[in-house]
Amino acid sequence: MSNQTDSREEDIDEMGPVFSKFLFQLSFATTATTIVSGAMAERCNFRAYCLFSLCNTIVYCVPAGWIWGSHGFLHKLGAIDIGGSGAVHLVGGSSAFVAAWMLGPRLGRYDHGREPLPMGSPTNALLGLFMLWWGWLAFSSGSVFGVSGHKWKFSARAAVTTINASFGGGVVGLIYSYIRKKGKFDILDLISAVLGSLVSVTGGCAIYRPWEAIVIGAIGGGLACFGIPFFDWLHIDDPVGATSVHGLSAFWGVLAIGLFADGETLLNLTNGRSGLFKGGDAYLLGVQALAAVSFSLWAGFITFLLLWIINKFIPIRMEAHEELLGADLVEHGIRRSGVGVSRALSALGSHPNFDIEAGSAIGTNPGHEMALEKFLKDKGSLRNGNLNHEPISHITNTSIAWAK
Template sequence: MEENRTDWNVTEPRIGLRSPDLLNSSSSVNLQGNFEIDLEDTNWILTSSFIIFTMQTGFGMLESGCVSIKNEANIMMKNLADISLGGLTYWIFGYGMSFGQGPYSNPVIGVGDFLIDPPVGDSLMGPVFASFLFQLSFATTATTIVSGAMAERCNFKAYCLFSFMNTIVYCVPAGWVWGSNGFLSRLGAVDIAGSGPVHLIGGSSAFASALMLGPRLGRYAKGTAPLPLGNPVNAVMGTFVLWWGWLAFNSGSTYGVSGAKWQYAARAAVMTMMGSFGGGCFGLIFTLVKNKGKADVMELINSVLGSLVSVTAGCFLYRAWESILIGLIGAAIACATAPLFDKLRVDDPVGASSVHGACGLWGVLAVGLFADNPIPMDTTNGRSGLFKGGGWYLLGVQALTGVCLIAWGVTVTMLLLWLIDCVLPIRMDPYEELLGADLTEHRIRHGQVGVSRAVSALRPYHRSSSIEDVGGIGVNTGHSLVVDKLYEAQLQKKKNRFSGLQIFKNKAFEEDEQPKSKIKNEGFLNRRNGDPENELHIAIDSMADELNGTAFKNREKISKVVPEELKGKKFKELSVTELESLGEMNANEDRFRHRLNEDNYNEDVKRANMTWID
């Protein structure tokens, strides 16, 4: 198929094009004008692409930190699926639908350059691969944004199918804005690094996904207050990784450092940081005032990310104070829209709808207000924003861009989810949702996160040996087998004293001479390092046995561990200090003994005739 090469038939090289032999190339693959890159530009683009790819780590850590622990592995698996499946479909048809230059390409969709793979010896092989890799990193980022909004209630197999097809949601509007034939591009729409095609599309798709899936079970049973984070540290670390990747996201979008590009690459990096400073400062003040001196983790995270999304569309078109202002307004929008979506019962655990959707729209509009004309580059086609004396045209085009992208993102995502649901139920079964996707989808059992309690409560209604036989996470089953065999050998030894296995007494493993320590540590962390026969250890074992409903013979029962100086004294004889000490001991013991809700525990034991596992 002969392809149109009109973009390359120019009389003079454009800004940054420093390889004249490319103009007469007989390449089988055509590049657009904004992809005309030389050796130095290719190096810059490849390096930026590698850094942008690390944003997947940031999204994974952020999303896994926002969901409950029993779903954190599942959300990471979805991020892996986004890259693997979404990346494959972008190579098959996504890149061609955005930037294809075939004879059937039109202002709505590109046609051509599918399965892109220029042969060895093609003079454009390097530029083509560099451009494709850069756009691929954008495409997988847009897909990953959606996974957070569908967390904790989306069937994994159905999500994989959605991830495979979600490239369509991104690649078509990307061609409208960035493709040489795109109708928005021809009208003069400006979006340097993707506030619209990446974040607004991702946020709109996230909103539609959360709306169609419905809220998690019991999410709004006690109001709209956010649920506890599974791992706040992971969420914060993910934010830092995204922050780092955003620098390459924005400064790499100059498509090189040749000509005048290097100056604007530097400006883009600095303006990105300025915008995030504005958002971070707003977030700190906002959360401290709102929560009366207590800083909420997610409000600060969303403020920083919202500011980064907002400054992305015009990252090298602003002055420093303008970037700070744009970031500050973006942070305010993120903090204001998150509770609004909750009131609408749009359950978005990570806040993708507010951070990427609402702030992405603001970022698109901000170009129409604050943009400079980046001479000598033709990024804005010689236009400036409204506040820079450029008139209303650019703002009008940016507003039209926002409307088109939102309409496309919401409509196509809903249609895609509906079609997938006809093949595979996309909402998890309530039984699986209560147990957590890590257990039901990936056979990972976490400890102390309510999984075993859910198994006990659901047992009368649903029996699944494949679920209940799953071991705890991190448990070495080989070691467990050896331990079980040792217990069996001990029982056989008691029954048959001529058994071949020699069993030592406890002191057989002690050194002949142990160093004496002057410091007596009675903390729980020192439980197995001290004397296994002391009263504290026996008391703890007695409490654990009582909670587990287990009675052991030949074990001394100790109801309380009372210091020697308090023994024999009547309650009225105790001093104030001794009363405080005794009260603290009782409180600590009560907290340990009743660490489980006693009513729920008794109810489960009565109904399921079995104690909780953890």
């Protein structure tokens, strides 16, 4: 009887830490997966993505064990990642890069230049930024797992560095946009810069000084802004810039710990080590570099393997006619203005897998418009209002070989 009582008391004592860590890790695993969804948007087969998101859990869980589990080799080496710059964002950003590369660009995306496509809703994009911004405070502050003892001090510090970093990134985004747009401001540059700054400060949020967070955030925001056109130059079509925001900025964020970390002893968050700029040696920076490379290689390779296997059963790329009609309508049956289907409907006519009567929207995607013009020019005229079930992937020179 006594043993049972002791066991129950032990379970109650462990209940809080176990449940809180489970919820935290569940949220982190979800985040690492949803990061990839943005890079696959507008041309990924929804069923294939659902299967990928289920399997993608392994992409996050293994490196999370490396850095946070007592058994992990990075943990034993003394690597630091308090809020997930590496285990969450770098893993997600690396997966996003591979997924975008395997899917290929959206139809007509780079046929006439690399300028960003017009935003569907700047208001919704800003709303999403604010939701992430405030949510980031909870994640960064909560990454010390408590407020007892000295924890509340580091939790408060994490909140301040998070806000300061976003200030640094936001300023860089405004300057970058002002120069790039010749005196005007692009809301996408500001969003990318602020998110990049938040990503970069997350890993060391509780061990930076406030002014250091501004510097780290400014560099992270700059990498996010410059990375987006760089990947477009490589013809890696990432609609939301996940590779830059969550990849490049996170890589910097993991390295920044090796430069700016305060060697505190109250919670032993740094295992007694300091960053290179704080009087420490190069060991911590070397370990952080190893962690960044390990996260990137693991996430990239496993993502490639998962998508390659899934593609054998469910094509990861949508059919060309489905992409032109729009995933909102084809995959989800959403019928509203702005879906982007009316031009596609008039050009494509009927299709055996699509109810043409369901569409009544106005299209605005320039890449799709060019693809449809090319299709109409090559085809000459439709035969009795249908495509005779012929494939239409020839309407653009964009390669979608991974979907075949």
